[in-house]
Amino acid sequence: MNMTRHIRTPLTHLILGLLALQLAGCSESESQPTDSAMPVQQVTVIKLLPQDLPAQFEYVGRLEASREVEIRPRITGLIEQRLFEEGSHVEAGQPLFQLDSAPFVARKRVAEAALAEANARLIQAEREVKRLTPLVKALAVSQRDLDDARSTRELNRAGVAAARAELAQAQLDLDYTRVDAPIAGRIGRALQAEGSFVSPTSGPLTNLARIDPLYVRFSIAENEQLAIDRQLAEGSLTLPPPDQRRVEVQLADGTIYPLTGPVDFSDYRTDPQTGAYDRRATLPNPDARLSPGQFVKARIKGGVLPNALAVPQRAVQEDANGKFVYVVGQGEKGMTIAQSKPVEVGQWVDSPDSSEGARLWVIRSGLSAGDQVVIEGTARIFFPGMPIQPQPPVEKTAETSSSAKASSGGER
Structure with missing residues:
Protein backbone atom coordinates (compact mmCIF):
# COMPACT_ATOMS: atom_id res chain seq x y z
CA MET A 1 0.00 0.00 0.00
CA ASN A 2 2.87 2.32 0.73
CA MET A 3 4.45 1.39 -2.64
CA THR A 4 1.28 2.39 -4.46
CA ARG A 5 1.28 5.76 -2.73
CA HIS A 6 4.93 6.35 -3.74
CA ILE A 7 4.13 5.53 -7.39
CA ARG A 8 1.08 7.88 -7.53
CA THR A 9 2.94 10.84 -6.11
CA PRO A 10 5.53 11.29 -8.97
CA LEU A 11 2.84 10.53 -11.55
CA THR A 12 0.59 13.20 -10.09
CA HIS A 13 3.39 15.75 -10.10
CA LEU A 14 4.17 14.98 -13.73
CA ILE A 15 0.54 15.44 -14.83
CA LEU A 16 0.20 18.70 -12.91
CA GLY A 17 3.42 20.04 -14.44
CA LEU A 18 2.23 19.28 -17.99
CA LEU A 19 -1.06 21.01 -17.33
CA ALA A 20 0.74 24.05 -15.95
CA LEU A 21 2.96 24.32 -19.04
CA GLN A 22 -0.03 24.02 -21.33
CA LEU A 23 -1.93 26.72 -19.47
CA ALA A 24 1.08 29.00 -19.48
CA GLY A 25 1.50 28.58 -23.23
CA CYS A 26 -2.16 29.40 -23.84
CA SER A 27 -2.05 32.52 -21.69
CA GLU A 28 1.15 33.72 -23.37
CA SER A 29 -0.32 33.26 -26.81
CA GLU A 30 -3.47 35.16 -25.80
CA SER A 31 -1.66 38.05 -24.09
CA GLN A 32 0.86 38.53 -26.93
CA PRO A 33 -0.94 38.38 -30.24
CA THR A 34 1.20 37.73 -33.27
CA ASP A 35 1.49 40.12 -36.14
CA SER A 36 -0.81 37.94 -38.17
CA ALA A 37 -3.54 38.35 -35.49
CA MET A 38 -3.51 42.17 -35.76
CA PRO A 39 -5.27 43.34 -38.93
CA VAL A 40 -3.85 46.42 -40.67
CA GLN A 41 -6.46 49.19 -40.54
CA GLN A 42 -6.88 51.59 -43.44
CA VAL A 43 -6.99 55.24 -42.29
CA THR A 44 -7.03 58.65 -43.97
CA VAL A 45 -4.20 61.03 -43.15
CA ILE A 46 -3.18 64.57 -44.03
CA LYS A 47 0.26 66.15 -43.98
CA LEU A 48 0.51 69.20 -41.76
CA LEU A 49 1.68 72.32 -43.55
CA PRO A 50 1.90 75.84 -42.09
CA ALA A 65 -31.56 100.42 -29.12
CA SER A 66 -29.02 103.05 -30.07
CA ARG A 67 -31.18 105.54 -28.21
CA GLU A 68 -34.11 104.90 -25.91
CA VAL A 69 -36.17 107.51 -24.09
CA GLU A 70 -39.11 107.58 -21.72
CA ILE A 71 -41.88 109.89 -22.83
CA ARG A 72 -43.06 111.85 -19.78
CA PRO A 73 -45.42 114.82 -19.40
CA ARG A 74 -43.87 118.14 -18.42
CA ILE A 75 -47.06 119.46 -16.83
CA THR A 76 -49.88 118.12 -14.71
CA GLY A 77 -53.16 117.41 -16.40
CA LEU A 78 -55.63 114.94 -17.91
CA ILE A 79 -54.89 112.92 -21.04
CA GLU A 80 -57.48 113.82 -23.65
CA GLN A 81 -56.23 111.80 -26.61
CA ARG A 82 -53.55 109.33 -27.72
CA LEU A 83 -52.32 110.37 -31.17
CA PHE A 84 -50.16 107.40 -32.24
CA GLU A 85 -50.53 103.72 -33.08
CA GLU A 86 -48.79 101.47 -30.60
CA GLY A 87 -45.73 99.73 -32.00
CA SER A 88 -45.50 101.97 -35.06
CA HIS A 89 -42.69 104.13 -36.35
CA VAL A 90 -42.93 107.82 -35.45
CA GLU A 91 -40.97 110.81 -36.66
CA ALA A 92 -39.25 113.42 -34.53
CA GLY A 93 -41.76 116.12 -33.53
CA GLN A 94 -44.81 113.93 -34.20
CA PRO A 95 -47.61 114.49 -31.63
CA LEU A 96 -48.10 111.54 -29.28
CA PHE A 97 -50.52 112.72 -26.57
CA GLN A 98 -52.85 115.66 -26.13
CA LEU A 99 -53.52 116.83 -22.56
CA ASP A 100 -56.43 119.00 -21.43
CA SER A 101 -55.46 122.53 -22.51
CA ALA A 102 -58.40 124.53 -21.12
CA PRO A 103 -56.76 125.48 -17.78
CA PHE A 104 -53.59 126.55 -19.56
CA VAL A 105 -55.48 128.65 -22.10
CA ALA A 106 -57.06 130.48 -19.16
CA ARG A 107 -53.68 131.02 -17.51
CA LYS A 108 -52.34 132.45 -20.71
CA ARG A 109 -55.21 134.94 -20.91
CA VAL A 110 -54.57 136.01 -17.31
CA ALA A 111 -50.88 136.49 -18.14
CA GLU A 112 -51.77 138.54 -21.22
CA ALA A 113 -54.01 140.78 -19.12
CA ALA A 114 -51.30 141.20 -16.50
CA LEU A 115 -48.84 142.21 -19.21
CA ALA A 116 -51.27 144.76 -20.60
CA GLU A 117 -51.76 146.23 -17.14
CA ALA A 118 -48.00 146.41 -16.58
CA ASN A 119 -47.53 148.17 -19.92
CA ALA A 120 -50.21 150.70 -19.01
CA ARG A 121 -48.51 151.50 -15.70
CA LEU A 122 -45.18 151.87 -17.48
CA ILE A 123 -46.68 154.31 -19.98
CA GLN A 124 -48.20 156.32 -17.15
CA ALA A 125 -44.84 156.41 -15.32
CA GLU A 126 -43.01 157.57 -18.43
CA ARG A 127 -45.56 160.38 -18.92
CA GLU A 128 -45.05 161.45 -15.33
CA VAL A 129 -41.27 161.67 -15.82
CA LYS A 130 -41.71 163.74 -18.96
CA ARG A 131 -44.14 166.09 -17.19
CA LEU A 132 -41.89 166.68 -14.16
CA THR A 133 -38.61 167.15 -16.01
CA PRO A 134 -39.29 170.77 -17.26
CA LEU A 135 -40.96 171.67 -13.96
CA VAL A 136 -37.79 170.85 -12.06
CA LYS A 137 -35.82 173.19 -14.32
CA ALA A 138 -38.40 175.91 -13.65
CA LEU A 139 -38.15 175.16 -9.91
CA ALA A 140 -41.88 174.44 -9.87
CA VAL A 141 -41.35 171.01 -8.27
CA SER A 142 -38.54 169.55 -6.24
CA GLN A 143 -35.84 167.22 -7.57
CA ARG A 144 -37.13 164.60 -5.19
CA ASP A 145 -40.46 164.46 -7.00
CA LEU A 146 -38.65 163.81 -10.28
CA ASP A 147 -36.49 161.11 -8.72
CA ASP A 148 -39.57 159.37 -7.32
CA ALA A 149 -41.19 159.46 -10.74
CA ARG A 150 -38.12 157.97 -12.35
CA SER A 151 -38.00 155.17 -9.73
CA THR A 152 -41.66 154.44 -10.37
CA ARG A 153 -40.91 154.20 -14.08
CA GLU A 154 -38.11 151.66 -13.49
CA LEU A 155 -40.33 149.61 -11.20
CA ASN A 156 -42.99 149.52 -13.89
CA ARG A 157 -40.41 148.47 -16.47
CA ALA A 158 -39.48 145.55 -14.21
CA GLY A 159 -43.17 144.77 -13.83
CA VAL A 160 -43.53 144.59 -17.61
CA ALA A 161 -40.57 142.23 -17.85
CA ALA A 162 -42.08 140.00 -15.13
CA ALA A 163 -45.44 140.01 -16.88
CA ARG A 164 -43.79 139.02 -20.15
CA ALA A 165 -42.01 136.13 -18.40
CA GLU A 166 -45.32 134.97 -16.90
CA LEU A 167 -46.90 135.08 -20.34
CA ALA A 168 -43.99 133.11 -21.83
CA GLN A 169 -44.33 130.47 -19.08
CA ALA A 170 -48.07 130.27 -19.67
CA GLN A 171 -47.47 129.80 -23.39
CA LEU A 172 -44.85 127.14 -22.68
CA ASP A 173 -47.21 125.23 -20.39
CA LEU A 174 -49.89 125.46 -23.06
CA ASP A 175 -47.46 124.05 -25.63
CA TYR A 176 -46.60 121.22 -23.25
CA THR A 177 -50.20 120.03 -23.36
CA ARG A 178 -49.16 118.40 -26.63
CA VAL A 179 -46.54 115.72 -26.01
CA ASP A 180 -44.28 115.30 -29.08
CA ALA A 181 -41.73 112.65 -30.00
CA PRO A 182 -38.20 113.95 -29.27
CA ILE A 183 -36.59 111.50 -31.73
CA ALA A 184 -37.61 109.28 -34.63
CA GLY A 185 -37.98 105.61 -33.82
CA ARG A 186 -40.24 102.71 -32.86
CA ILE A 187 -42.75 103.52 -30.15
CA GLY A 188 -44.00 101.06 -27.57
CA ARG A 189 -47.39 100.58 -26.00
CA ALA A 190 -49.20 103.38 -24.18
CA LEU A 191 -48.66 103.13 -20.43
CA GLN A 192 -51.41 105.67 -19.61
CA ALA A 193 -54.90 105.71 -21.08
CA GLU A 194 -57.18 108.60 -22.01
CA GLY A 195 -58.65 110.26 -18.93
CA SER A 196 -55.65 109.49 -16.73
CA PHE A 197 -54.36 112.29 -14.51
CA VAL A 198 -50.63 112.52 -15.11
CA SER A 199 -47.74 114.64 -13.91
CA PRO A 200 -43.97 114.77 -14.38
CA THR A 201 -43.57 112.42 -11.40
CA SER A 202 -46.37 109.96 -12.20
CA GLY A 203 -44.29 107.76 -14.52
CA PRO A 204 -43.71 107.53 -18.27
CA LEU A 205 -46.51 107.70 -20.81
CA THR A 206 -44.71 105.37 -23.24
CA ASN A 207 -41.23 104.40 -24.43
CA LEU A 208 -39.57 105.35 -27.68
CA ALA A 209 -36.48 103.68 -29.16
CA PRO A 392 -4.57 60.50 -48.62
CA PRO A 393 -8.06 62.03 -48.40
CA VAL A 394 -10.37 61.63 -51.36
CA GLU A 395 -10.95 64.90 -53.17
CA LYS A 396 -14.65 65.72 -53.46
CA THR A 397 -15.69 66.80 -56.92
CA ALA A 398 -18.99 68.19 -58.13
CA GLU A 399 -19.88 64.86 -59.70
CA THR A 400 -19.09 63.00 -56.47
CA SER A 401 -21.23 65.40 -54.45
CA SER A 402 -24.16 65.14 -56.86
CA SER A 403 -23.99 61.34 -56.97
CA ALA A 404 -23.82 61.22 -53.20
CA LYS A 405 -26.91 63.40 -52.97
CA ALA A 406 -28.70 61.25 -55.52
CA SER A 407 -27.86 58.07 -53.66
CA SER A 408 -28.97 59.56 -50.37
CA GLY A 409 -32.20 60.64 -52.02
CA GLY A 410 -32.75 57.14 -53.38
CA GLU A 411 -32.21 55.64 -49.94
CA ARG A 412 -34.92 57.82 -48.55
Missing part, protein backbone atom coordinates in the same frame (compact mmCIF):
# COMPACT_ATOMS: atom_id res chain seq x y z
CA GLN A 51 -0.66 78.21 -43.57
CA ASP A 52 -2.26 81.58 -42.87
CA LEU A 53 -5.67 80.93 -41.35
CA PRO A 54 -8.55 83.35 -40.82
CA ALA A 55 -9.13 84.13 -37.16
CA GLN A 56 -12.46 85.19 -35.73
CA PHE A 57 -13.65 85.61 -32.17
CA GLU A 58 -17.19 84.73 -31.13
CA TYR A 59 -19.07 86.10 -28.14
CA VAL A 60 -22.61 86.11 -26.83
CA GLY A 61 -24.15 89.51 -27.46
CA ARG A 62 -27.41 91.33 -26.96
CA LEU A 63 -29.03 93.92 -29.16
CA GLU A 64 -29.93 97.31 -27.71
CA ARG A 210 -34.28 104.34 -32.15
CA ILE A 211 -33.59 100.92 -33.70
CA ASP A 212 -31.64 101.99 -36.75
CA PRO A 213 -28.84 101.59 -36.03
CA LEU A 214 -28.78 99.06 -33.18
CA TYR A 215 -26.06 98.47 -30.62
CA VAL A 216 -24.54 95.00 -30.18
CA ARG A 217 -23.20 94.73 -26.64
CA PHE A 218 -20.89 91.86 -25.70
CA SER A 219 -18.11 91.14 -23.23
CA ILE A 220 -14.62 89.66 -23.51
CA ALA A 221 -13.39 87.69 -20.50
CA GLU A 222 -10.21 88.99 -18.93
CA ASN A 223 -8.24 85.78 -19.52
CA GLU A 224 -9.31 85.71 -23.17
CA GLN A 225 -8.26 89.32 -23.67
CA LEU A 226 -4.89 88.55 -22.08
CA ALA A 227 -4.46 85.59 -24.44
CA ILE A 228 -5.22 87.79 -27.45
CA ASP A 229 -2.75 90.42 -26.25
CA ARG A 230 -0.10 87.73 -25.78
CA GLN A 231 -0.67 86.34 -29.28
CA LEU A 232 -0.44 89.82 -30.76
CA ALA A 233 2.83 90.43 -28.94
CA GLU A 234 4.24 87.06 -30.09
CA GLY A 235 3.20 87.66 -33.69
CA SER A 236 1.06 84.52 -33.83
CA LEU A 237 -2.03 86.68 -34.41
CA THR A 238 -2.62 89.81 -36.46
CA LEU A 239 -5.72 91.98 -36.32
CA PRO A 240 -6.86 94.89 -38.50
CA PRO A 241 -6.72 98.40 -37.02
CA PRO A 242 -9.45 99.10 -34.44
CA ASP A 243 -11.35 101.38 -36.82
CA GLN A 244 -11.48 98.59 -39.44
CA ARG A 245 -12.68 95.72 -37.26
CA ARG A 246 -16.13 94.55 -38.27
CA VAL A 247 -18.69 92.51 -36.35
CA GLU A 248 -21.20 90.13 -37.90
CA VAL A 249 -24.03 88.56 -35.93
CA GLN A 250 -25.65 85.15 -36.07
CA LEU A 251 -29.31 85.04 -35.09
CA ALA A 252 -31.01 82.46 -32.87
CA ASP A 253 -32.14 80.39 -35.88
CA GLY A 254 -28.56 80.12 -37.17
CA THR A 255 -28.88 82.63 -40.00
CA ILE A 256 -26.20 85.25 -40.55
CA TYR A 257 -27.39 88.85 -40.65
CA PRO A 258 -26.22 90.29 -43.98
CA LEU A 259 -24.96 93.63 -42.63
CA THR A 260 -21.92 94.16 -40.43
CA GLY A 261 -20.90 97.02 -38.18
CA PRO A 262 -17.76 98.51 -36.62
CA VAL A 263 -16.67 98.15 -33.01
CA ASP A 264 -17.02 101.73 -31.77
CA PHE A 265 -16.61 101.32 -28.01
CA SER A 266 -14.14 99.37 -25.86
CA ASP A 267 -14.25 99.90 -22.14
CA TYR A 268 -10.89 100.64 -20.54
CA ARG A 269 -11.70 98.71 -17.36
CA THR A 270 -13.25 95.38 -16.43
CA ASP A 271 -16.71 95.01 -15.00
CA PRO A 272 -16.27 94.47 -11.23
CA GLN A 273 -19.11 91.92 -11.20
CA THR A 274 -18.18 89.83 -14.25
CA GLY A 275 -14.47 90.52 -14.63
CA ALA A 276 -14.93 91.13 -18.36
CA TYR A 277 -14.34 94.01 -20.75
CA ASP A 278 -17.45 95.55 -22.30
CA ARG A 279 -17.51 96.04 -26.06
CA ARG A 280 -20.07 97.63 -28.37
CA ALA A 281 -20.63 97.50 -32.10
CA THR A 282 -23.06 99.58 -34.15
CA LEU A 283 -25.15 97.55 -36.58
CA PRO A 284 -27.33 99.01 -39.38
CA ASN A 285 -30.98 97.95 -39.20
CA PRO A 286 -32.74 99.72 -42.09
CA ASP A 287 -35.52 97.14 -42.51
CA ALA A 288 -36.21 96.81 -38.75
CA ARG A 289 -35.46 93.10 -39.05
CA LEU A 290 -33.72 93.10 -35.68
CA SER A 291 -35.23 94.14 -32.37
CA PRO A 292 -33.72 95.31 -29.08
CA GLY A 293 -33.35 92.52 -26.53
CA GLN A 294 -32.44 89.78 -29.00
CA PHE A 295 -29.53 87.50 -28.09
CA VAL A 296 -27.05 86.94 -30.91
CA LYS A 297 -23.59 85.55 -31.51
CA ALA A 298 -21.23 88.42 -32.25
CA ARG A 299 -18.19 87.54 -34.36
CA ILE A 300 -15.20 89.82 -34.81
CA LYS A 301 -13.64 88.95 -38.17
CA GLY A 302 -10.57 90.05 -40.08
CA GLY A 303 -7.85 88.46 -37.96
CA VAL A 304 -5.11 86.20 -39.36
CA LEU A 305 -3.10 83.38 -37.75
CA PRO A 306 0.16 83.42 -39.76
CA ASN A 307 1.97 80.10 -40.38
CA ALA A 308 -0.43 78.18 -38.20
CA LEU A 309 -0.89 74.41 -37.93
CA ALA A 310 -4.45 73.12 -37.79
CA VAL A 311 -6.28 69.80 -38.05
CA PRO A 312 -9.96 68.94 -38.56
CA GLN A 313 -11.95 68.74 -35.36
CA ARG A 314 -12.69 65.06 -35.86
CA ALA A 315 -8.95 64.27 -35.71
CA VAL A 316 -8.63 65.45 -32.10
CA GLN A 317 -9.38 62.75 -29.51
CA GLU A 318 -9.60 63.07 -25.75
CA ASP A 319 -8.96 60.75 -22.82
CA ALA A 320 -8.25 61.10 -19.12
CA ASN A 321 -4.85 62.68 -19.86
CA GLY A 322 -6.20 65.33 -22.21
CA LYS A 323 -6.43 65.86 -25.96
CA PHE A 324 -4.32 63.90 -28.44
CA VAL A 325 -4.12 62.95 -32.12
CA TYR A 326 -2.88 59.88 -33.96
CA VAL A 327 0.07 60.37 -36.29
CA VAL A 328 1.82 57.98 -38.65
CA GLY A 329 4.93 56.37 -37.13
CA GLN A 330 7.28 53.42 -37.57
CA GLY A 331 7.16 50.35 -35.35
CA GLU A 332 10.06 48.19 -34.17
CA LYS A 333 9.73 45.80 -37.11
CA GLY A 334 9.43 48.61 -39.67
CA MET A 335 5.65 48.48 -39.78
CA THR A 336 3.60 51.63 -40.18
CA ILE A 337 1.76 52.19 -36.91
CA ALA A 338 -0.45 54.80 -35.24
CA GLN A 339 1.32 56.86 -32.61
CA SER A 340 -0.50 58.96 -30.04
CA LYS A 341 0.70 62.53 -29.54
CA PRO A 342 -0.72 64.86 -26.86
CA VAL A 343 -1.55 68.31 -28.20
CA GLU A 344 -2.50 71.73 -26.92
CA VAL A 345 -5.31 73.17 -29.00
CA GLY A 346 -6.26 76.76 -29.64
CA GLN A 347 -9.29 78.27 -31.29
CA TRP A 348 -11.56 76.92 -34.01
CA VAL A 349 -11.22 78.43 -37.46
CA ASP A 350 -12.94 77.94 -40.78
CA SER A 351 -10.99 75.98 -43.35
CA PRO A 352 -9.92 78.33 -46.17
CA ASP A 353 -9.87 75.45 -48.69
CA SER A 354 -13.33 74.02 -47.93
CA SER A 355 -16.54 75.24 -49.53
CA GLU A 356 -18.60 73.27 -47.02
CA GLY A 357 -17.60 75.37 -44.03
CA ALA A 358 -15.45 72.66 -42.37
CA ARG A 359 -13.84 73.81 -39.15
CA LEU A 360 -10.25 73.29 -38.06
CA TRP A 361 -8.66 73.21 -34.65
CA VAL A 362 -5.51 75.27 -34.34
CA ILE A 363 -2.66 73.30 -32.74
CA ARG A 364 -0.57 75.39 -30.39
CA SER A 365 1.93 72.68 -29.44
CA GLY A 366 2.51 68.94 -29.80
CA LEU A 367 2.78 68.69 -33.61
CA SER A 368 5.28 69.85 -36.20
CA ALA A 369 5.10 70.70 -39.86
CA GLY A 370 5.28 67.53 -41.94
CA ASP A 371 3.52 65.27 -39.41
CA GLN A 372 0.94 62.96 -40.96
CA VAL A 373 -2.21 63.14 -38.86
CA VAL A 374 -5.00 60.58 -38.96
CA ILE A 375 -8.27 62.38 -39.71
CA GLU A 376 -10.54 59.43 -40.54
CA GLY A 377 -10.57 55.90 -39.18
CA THR A 378 -9.57 56.76 -35.62
CA ALA A 379 -12.42 54.58 -34.33
CA ARG A 380 -10.60 51.54 -35.82
CA ILE A 381 -7.40 52.30 -33.88
CA PHE A 382 -7.86 50.38 -30.65
CA PHE A 383 -4.49 51.16 -29.05
CA PRO A 384 -1.34 53.18 -29.83
CA GLY A 385 1.11 51.17 -31.92
CA MET A 386 -1.58 49.43 -33.95
CA PRO A 387 -0.60 48.75 -37.58
CA ILE A 388 -2.27 51.08 -40.06
CA GLN A 389 -2.29 51.68 -43.80
CA PRO A 390 -2.39 55.47 -44.41
CA GLN A 391 -4.00 56.91 -47.49
